[in-house]
């Protein structure tokens with residue numbers, strides 16, 4: 439057989455390379471090898487070292503908890519301790535910080551260090567608790583324009599007379615200072631029951647009067663529906679959230695005990711479509727940060743819809759080009775929010791949004807086994823995401839003195 443010179447060179451180079459390395463199943467491999475056909479995956483404990491050839495390591499492999507490789511990648515590295523523009527955290531959960539003047543002072547120090555000008559407490563407060571917090575905030579010269587409250591709606595016992603009571607409470611909460619509604623929790627749809635004992639669907643028509651009242655009172659509705667879709671999937675080694683589900687078994691939603699992820703999404707979307715005059719902010723990018731095309735379609739179809747980025751940074755930061763383009767296209771529809779109040783975690787958000795850094799760590803490895811990349815948003819988009827969009831949809835936020 440005649441071979442062209444470059445090809446024969448390549449073949450002999452490959453032959454040398456394969457002599458230098460242990461052969462799967464051959465000398466040096468012992469019985470650590472296995473053959474697979476195209477489309478098959480290697481047996482447990484083996485990896486595909488050459489096409490069709492699987493091999494087990496010569497040492498006991500570490501668990502995913504213990505494997506912590508140090509990256510040797512040397513690339514520019516920009517820590518961003520403070521947001522480039524003053525930010526509004528629309529998905530704030532300060533709790534004990536809203537119970538005392540000292541707590542508020544502590545909160546102010548943490549917000550200053552991060553350049554968060556306003557935190558929106560999305561704690562579902564209502565009635566006396568909301569009034570108490572509003573009074574504490576109003577009494578603080580330093581913090582009176584730094585914290586705003588969302589009002590909670592109780593969805594327990596939905597039935598005759600429920601909507602009238604809920605609306606009266608909402609009006610009282612607005613008078614006490616609430617600037618919106620939320621965070622409506624994932625219990626709605628999952629396990630909240632009606633007065634008659636049946637599951638309260640998110641698109642139950644009994645709720646429509648309350649959504650209409652939110653529109654009339656000019657209160658945006660911040661709503662969290664469902665959870666990452668992997669929480670409904672089998673807990674096997676193909677599940678991206680295996681570690682999280684193994685750490686927190688109560689995050690699993692066995693199919694026989696819960697509505698499915700898609701059922702909840704359908705109910706949510708029915709509700710959003712049926713109430714076009716109400717402004718909704720869907721938390722956690724609607725759990726579609728792993729499928730921005732789907733979220734984009736929702737945005738296109740529903741002009742009353744905005745979204746918020748809390749606790750899905752691991753999805754934004756693993757698709758820097760797609761996420762960049764999504765944020766630019768929907769720059770008027772995305773709000774910054776963080777969820778769990780851990781001051782040391784905010785700078786990861788700033789770094790993803792503001793830099794073009796490559797391959798850096800996320801703050802919780804049980805959420806994501808991968809690294810993050812900066813999506814490098816232009817200043818004009820950052821300003822909208824950090825504060826402009828929240829100000830536009832929320833009349834009760836302090837509106838003066840933002841960098842325009």
Ligand SMILES: [Zn+2]
Pocket residue numbers: 529531560621662777778
């Ligand atoms: Zn929340």
